[in-house]
Amino acid sequence: MINPDAHLREDWEQPAEEAATRDGFGTGVLDAGKDDERVMVVCADLTESTRTDKFKEAYPDRFIEAGITEQHMAGLGSGLAAAGKVPFIASYAAFNPGRNYEQVRTTIALNQQPVIIAGCHAGVSVGPDGATHQMLEDIGLMRMLPNMTVVAPADAEEARKATLAAAAFGKPIYLRFGREKTPVFTTPETPFEIGKAITLWDDAAPQVAIITTGALAHHALRAASELEESGIRSLVLNNHTIKPMDEAAVLAAAKKAGAVVTVEEHQIMGGMGSAVAELLAREHPVPVEFVGVHDVFGQSGKPDELIAHYGMDTPHIVTAARKVIVRK
Numbered sequence: 001m002i003n004p005d006a007h008l009r010e011d012w013e014q015p016a017e018e019a020a021t022r023d024g025f026g027t028g029v030l031d032a033g034k035d036d037e038r039v040m041v042v043c044a045d046l047t048e049s050t051r052t053d054k055f056k057e058a059y060p061d062r063f064i065e066a067g068i069t070e071q072h073m074a075g076l077g078s079g080l081a082a083a084g085k086v087p088f089i090a091s092y093a094a095f096n097p098g099r100n101y102e103q104v105r106t107t108i109a110l111n112q113q114p115v116i117i118a119g120c121h122a123g124v125s126v127g128p129d130g131a132t133h134q135m136l137e138d139i140g141l142m143r144m145l146p147n148m149t150v151v152a153p154a155d156a157e158e159a160r161k162a163t164l165a166a167a168a169f170g171k172p173i174y175l176r177f178g179r180e181k182t183p184v185f186t187t188p189e190t191p192f193e194i195g196k197a198i199t200l201w202d203d204a205a206p207q208v209a210i211i212t213t214g215a216l217a218h219h220a221l222r223a224a225s226e227l228e229e230s231g232i233r234s235l236v237l238n239n240h241t242i243k244p245m246d247e248a249a250v251l252a253a254a255k256k257a258g259a260v261v262t263v264e265e266h267q268i269m270g271g272m273g274s275a276v277a278e279l280l281a282r283e284h285p286v287p288v289e290f291v292g293v294h295d296v297f298g299q300s301g302k303p304d305e306l307i308a309h310y311g312m313d314t315p316h317i318v319t320a321a322r323k324v325i326v327r328k
Helices: 021-035 053-058 070-082 101-109 124-129 138-143 156-167 214-229 247-257 272-283 303-309 314-326
Strands: 039-043 063-065 086-092 116-120 149-151 173-176 198-202 208-212 234-238 241-243 260-267 288-293
Touching (some): 039 053, 116 156, 124 303, 138 149, 198 214, 208 214, 214 234, 214 260, 272 288
Parallel strands (some): 086 116, 116 173, 208 260
Antiparallel strands (some): 149 241, 198 234
16 A cells, blocks of 8 residues: 555546656756755756756856766866855766766766766657667666765656755765656655655565666556555565665565565666665575666667566566565
8 A cells, every 4th residue: 555654646546747857857956046046057958858948047147058068067067066066967868977977987976076967868768769868877887986876766746856955965966867757646745865765655564575766666656556456465665866775774675575676767787776686685685576677778669668668667567576476
């Protein structure tokens, strides 16, 4: 059943509202700019796509158009942070951190400069843009960096909260956003804190824990509902902060259920599932199934079709849950 402490929308299963997580970022960064005049935005020629256009209109003196120079954008962000500003640097995740990884590593992470790196259009749900723009390796790249925090919001409302929290965080942080509209199932009352996972669904004596991150959290919830209808009890944990991960919450879920399914729109190697598996291997080994992209590149197609094709939709999560329960 839905955890009442999560304060989800009553119509969570089929919400009336849909929005992309990048839309939540656009709203959040505009609000952050209202709250703190130190907030600045640097964009690499993609203001509309990254939803930084409204910030540009509201605060033109605090917006810098870097053009198609993502490496320069990262260095500029680091310099602004060193000068006391609160800089967001925004582009597609394929380019930020994909193209400017060395500059992110050296000028931001190594120097511990509090830059907020906004990687938009992540995952296969970018759709027809195809493999070149469907960044599926960014979580792995960023969680390997010392001093770097990594957050993947579950919906547009959580993306807004994550953006505001990042502006006040004071450390290097990567925020991962999607292009496609997805259900908005959380509310302003839903708790959010960097580094604190949220239990969304919690049946008594669950048989499997579904640990998810990003917009696939809604698929995970629907899978839990379908499993309940067939008599299988589950737990769904929104593990939005991949680094530093809420290890206590992940371990508690694994111990309570005795089996785990991880769900992410990312390569299964090096992603959130890998982080969960590393923790469980060290502290509490249990059977694990991984829902994500399995060592292939993306391709052009409709977002929903691609999510299903790569085995990340609700039916595939249900199948993974049934499979891992047998291995207990």
